[in-house]
Amino acid sequence: MDDGLALRDVTIAKAGVPLVRIDHHIHPGEALTVMGPSGVGKSTLLAFVTGTLSPAFTATGRIMLDGHDITDAPPHKRHIGILFQDDLLFPHLTVGQNLGFGLAPGGSRASRKARIDAALAEVDLAGYADRDPATLSGGQKARVALMRMLLSDPCALLLDEAFSRLDAALRAQVRDLVFARAMARQLPVLMVTHDVEDARAAGGAVITLA
Amino acid sequence: MLGPLLAGIYGTILPAFGHLPAAGLTGPSLDAFRALFDWPGLPHAVTLSLTTGLTTTFIALFIVVGLVAGWSGTRSFRALERALSPLLSVPHAAAAFGLAFLIAPSGWIARAGSPWLTGWDRPPDVLILQDHWGLTMTAGLIIKEIPFLLLMTLAALGQADVVRARTVAAALGYGRVTGWLKCVFPRVYSQIRLPVYVVLAYGMSVVDVAVILGPNTPPPLSVQIVRWMSAPDFNARLLANAAAILQLALVIGALLVWRLGEGLVAMLGRRWIMAGTRSTCDPVIAAASVTLAATSALAIGGGLAVLAVWSFAGFWGFPDALPDAFSLQNWSRHASGLGDALGQTVLIAACVTLVSLALAIGCLEAEHRHGLRLTQRGMWLLYLPLIVPQTAFLPGLQTFLLNAGLDTGIAPVMLAHLVFVLPYVFLSLADPFRAWDRRTATVAAALGASPNRVLWAVRLPMLLRPVLTATAVGLSVSVGQYLPTLLIGGGRVSTLTTEAVALSSGGDRRAIATYALMQTAAALVPFALALGLPALAYRNRKGLQHG
Numbered sequence: 068m069d070d071g072l073a074l075r076d077v078t079i080a081k082a083g084v085p086l087v088r089i090d091h092h093i094h095p096g097e098a099l100t101v102m103g104p105s106g107v108g109k110s111t112l113l114a115f116v117t118g119t120l121s122p123a124f125t126a127t128g129r130i131m132l133d134g135h136d137i138t139d140a141p142p143h144k145r146h147i148g149i150l151f152q153d154d155l156l157f158p159h160l161t162v163g164q165n166l167g168f169g170l171a172p173g174g175s176r177a178s179r180k181a182r183i184d185a186a187l188a189e190v191d192l193a194g195y196a197d198r199d200p201a202t203l204s205g206g207q208k209a210r211v212a213l214m215r216m217l218l219s220d221p222c223a224l225l226l227d228e229a230f231s232r233l234d235a236a237l238r239a240q241v242r243d244l245v246f247a248r249a250m251a252r253q254l255p256v257l258m259v260t261h262d263v264e265d266a267r268a269a270g271g272a273v274i275t276l277a
Numbered sequence: 278m279l280g281p282l283l284a285g286i287y288g289t290i291l292p293a294f295g296h297l298p299a300a301g302l303t304g305p306s307l308d309a310f311r312a313l314f315d316w317p318g319l320p321h322a323v324t325l326s327l328t329t330g331l332t333t334t335f336i337a338l339f340i341v342v343g344l345v346a347g348w349s350g351t352r353s354f355r356a357l358e359r360a361l362s363p364l365l366s367v368p369h370a371a372a373a374f375g376l377a378f379l380i381a382p383s384g385w386i387a388r389a390g391s392p393w394l395t396g397w398d399r400p401p402d403v404l405i406l407q408d409h410w411g412l413t414m415t416a417g418l419i420i421k422e423i424p425f426l427l428l429m430t431l432a433a434l435g436q437a438d439v440v441r442a443r444t445v446a447a448a449l450g451y452g453r454v455t456g457w458l459k460c461v462f463p464r465v466y467s468q469i470r471l472p473v474y475v476v477l478a479y480g481m482s483v484v485d486v487a488v489i490l491g492p493n494t495p496p497p498l499s500v501q502i503v504r505w506m507s508a509p510d511f512n513a514r515l516l517a518n519a520a521a522i523l524q525l526a527l528v529i530g531a532l533l534v535w536r537l538g539e540g541l542v543a544m545l546g547r548r549w550i551m552a553g554t555r556s557t558c559d560p561v562i563a564a565a566s567v568t569l570a571a572t573s574a575l576a577i578g579g580g581l582a583v584l585a586v587w588s589f590a591g592f593w594g595f596p597d598a599l600p601d602a603f604s605l606q607n608w609s610r611h612a613s614g615l616g617d618a619l620g621q622t623v624l625i626a627a628c629v630t631l632v633s634l635a636l637a638i639g640c641l642e643a644e645h646r647h648g649l650r651l652t653q654r655g656m657w658l659l660y661l662p663l664i665v666p667q668t669a670f671l672p673g674l675q676t677f678l679l680n681a682g683l684d685t686g687i688a689p690v691m692l693a694h695l696v697f698v699l700p701y702v703f704l705s706l707a708d709p710f711r712a713w714d715r716r717t718a719t720v721a722a723a724l725g726a727s728p729n730r731v732l733w734a735v736r737l738p739m740l741l742r743p744v745l746t747a748t749a750v751g752l753s754v755s756v757g758q759y760l761p762t763l764l765i766g767g768g769r770v771s772t773l774t775t776e777a778v779a780l781s782s783g784g785d786r787r788a789i790a791t792y793a794l795m796q797t798a799a800a801l802v803p804f805a806l807a808l809g810l811p812a813l814a815y816r817n818r819k820g821l822q823h824g
Binding site: 114117118119121122123141142143144145146147148149151153155157158159168169171199200201202215216219221225 | 647720721724725727728734738739821
């Protein structure tokens with residue numbers, strides 16, 4: 068019953084002016100899409116959920132993840148994964164090292180390497196472990212960023228305009244992949260976007276901010 | 278960082294007013310100031326200090342502004358930028374020696390034209406170095422301040438929307454220079470104001486360049502302060518402190534005059550903008566500034582070349598353009614002295630730079646984690662140690678350390694260096710650190726990385742290039758420090774810089790050349806490494822090759 072990502076009476080304000088008001092429970096395998104033009108505080112909502120809200124904002128309400136209150140937990144202890152419109156792969160690491168950075172600790176070197184190789188194979192990138200991320204195409208980078216995030220075993224997934232930098236054909240393909248992987252892992256997904264197509268593909272509830 | 282500064286100024290004020298308990302003096306009295314105003318050299322020393330500082334700042338700023346206005350974005354500008362950037366790290370003393378060896382009556386330029394052009398077979402009897410009005414000293418400062426102001430301006434340009442401003446101005450029919458001056462300069466100047474003040478204060482109170490190139494009797498005020506400081510009797514010390522207060526007052530006065538001048542220029546500028554003039558001597562300004570900038574780059578480069586020739590020279594009679602023979606004799610003769618001085622220099626520079634890096638990165642990381650931001654007032658505090666003249670607070674700091682019993686050894690020297698190194702390290706790290714994409718940290722945290730892991734495994738490796746550049750800046754600033762080493766070290770700490778400047782009165786060109794070159798190498802090699810190491814470490818990382 069408590070499983071999933073719940074935003075309870077969340078209000079975010081800047082200088083006393085409320086920007087976002089939301090109260091919603093996203094069950095495992097469900098998606099919530101938050102829509103609206105730029106500048107209405109969509110990304111601010113995600114920053115509150117990841118724990119990286121700028122001090123210029125004040126937020127009230129609680130964030131519950133699988134029954135635990137994570138409102139005051141530090142960002143790295145929240146088990147919430149996020150994808151931005153840029154891939155944000157670490158440029159100083161190889162593709163494999165990027166995935167290794169995300170992979171939860173534990174296991175032998177061989178088994179970790181095997182999991183990384185398997186993750187790459189899952190998105191048709193087998194053999195790319197030693198590549199420099201800067202040499203990959205846009206779609207390939209997006210897939211690596213997705214797998215890096217999934218390897219860290221998140222309990223929820225946030226998407227911050229995650230597909231808006233990709234061109235139309237690639238966009239549908241990556242979007243389908245992300246939702247397929249998230250549903251397969253029964254993750255609750257919170258997406259902010261200004262694209263109706265994204266909302267339709269997500270299939271869940273839609274909240275429009277104004 | 279303000280601690281040593283305040284202690285120093287306080288320690289300067291007390292003896293200036295005749296309060297020095299260690300010498301059995303209790304003030305207040307104005308005897309020291311009375312003695313100072315009785316010194317017949319004072320008017321000239323004060324005038325020299327003012328003219329040097331103001332002329333240096335005005336000409337260097339004029340050249341840099343003309344250069345950027347007339348040439349930025351062109352191919353020749355990039356070439357000049359590449360030539361000038363490494364010159365920033367050439368220590369002032371080495372550049373001054375190089376200039377001296379070029380333009381002295383027996384220097385390279387006179388040799389190159391003799392006897393076929395000038396008819397000289399002996400060095401002409403003209404006073405070029407250490408001239409009465411300090412013109413050579415001013416020239417020596419200008420050639421060193423151009424690279425500094427240029428790089429500061431280029432950094433400021435990144436934040437002004439220059440390309441579009443130029444396009445708009447050009448579309449409205451404005452010439453390149455006029456358009457830049459009217460659209461971009463006001464924005465850029467507010468960003469480089471503090472560096473300009475640093476140049477002004479430095480030019481007014483510099484000691485090492487003044488010792489090498491400046492007049493002797495009477496010398497500029499700053500040099501006289503150091504002479505009084507190192508005199509054995511206490512009255513001279515009191516005199517030095519009184520003169521230091523006067524120096525501080527002069528710098529503050531000059532800064533106020535400059536500030537008023539800014540207001541006046543702004544007023545005239547607004548009138549000029551409203552007049553709608555499309556082009557005012559654009560080609561003249563552009564040509565003059567690029568010629569002067571190239572000349573100054575050549576002067577430093579040629580200076581280093583002539584130092585290199587002297588350091589390997591055997592017998593070198595006057596009109597000959599090159600020595601009769603080259604040998605390693607000078608280097609081997611000074612090997613042990615050079616080795617000792619290099620060891621001290623590197624030890625001090627390395628410790629000071631490491632501490633500065635730790636403090637600066639700590640500050641910037643705290644800023645990042647807690648969402649703080651340095652205010653304009655904070656910037657002033659950071660720049661304060663660079664603006665307050667060294668001669669005004671180092672004598673007091675020395676007295677303070679003396680009273681506290683901390684006047685021995687190398688640690689106080691390091692502390693004094695830290696006051697000057699930290700601001701430069703912080704300034705060179707701040708922009709790249711703040712430009713770093715915060716979402717990278719969010720992603721890393723979402724992957725479960727703690728803030729410390731994000732810092733060590735993501736942020737610092739991604740910012741390797743600026744961190745190494747800041748390291749090189751810190752090392753070169755420390756290597757170039759003359760007065761803090763001399764005064765706080767009490768003459769017992771010898772670095773390459775203090776040794777080289779000490780040699781200047783002796784006139785042994787071969788010895789000077791070896792020390793000045795070694796000093797340059799100590800400052801330049803870290804820069805070469807800072808450029809080379811990231812290229813090597815990230816040779817297979819396309820995303821970091823232009824970072």
